Amino acid sequence: GASAVSVVEAKSGRRDDRDHEARAAMVDDGLHRADRKNRSKVLSLLGKPIANDDESSLSRRIAELRACSRSGLTIDTRAAVWSILLGYLPADPSRRERVRREKRRAYYDLSSQCYHHHALRIADASKEKQRRVFPCATSSRLRSILSRDIVSLSMLHEEIERASGVELTSRELM
Numbered sequence: 001g002a003s004a005v006s007v008v009e010a011k012s013g014r015r016d017d018r019d020h021e022a023r024a025a026m027v028d029d030g031l032h033r034a035d036r037k038n039r040s041k042v043l044s045l046l047g048k049p050i051a052n053d054d055e056s057s058l059s060r061r062i063a064e065l066r067a068c069s070r071s072g073l074t075i076d077t078r079a080a081v082w083s084i085l086l087g088y089l090p091a092d093p094s095r096r097e098r099v100r101r102e103k104r105r106a107y108y109d110l111s112s113q114c115y116h117h118h119a120l121r122i123a124d125a126s127k128e129k130q131r132r133v134f135p136c137a138t139s140s141r142l143r144s145i146l147s148r149d150i151v152s153l154s155m156l157h158e159e160i161e162r163a164s165g166v167e168l169t170s171r172e173l174m
Helices: 002-012 014-047 055-070 075-085 093-133 140-156 158-164
Strands: none
Touching: 014 055, 014 075, 055 075
16 A cells, blocks of 8 residues: 555655655745845835935944845845945945945936947047048049940940940950
């Protein structure tokens, strides 16, 4: 009975799958409890205003956030905590949105300046390349190229010969 069932389960791998799922559920439950506790602490730290830019409370808050980050952060709090710990945003929630708007505005201004400068450089490079390829429309080099092409084409097409005014004789071709 029991040994036959365990042999069948062992062959099919069902018991191993159930054990793995049970262990994973226990680990997940433990992590979720710790995450919930840590998350509530982080959210309370993120939401508390700091009175009158008190340096000691500010440094305590950053130290507490740093300690919370060591034990792991939930996805919804990770960006805010790291922005504060890296000094990108202030720890005081009343100033965060204003600083975020200023930084975004500065970023967009800088990126538009860079894009505009890059576009001008591309346009200048394109004009310079055109000048190198086609230096001057009245240059003798261009005239010789065009006359040679007209002669070559007029040998193949009589309409071009008449339109260009170039009359070719057999002596000129030799």
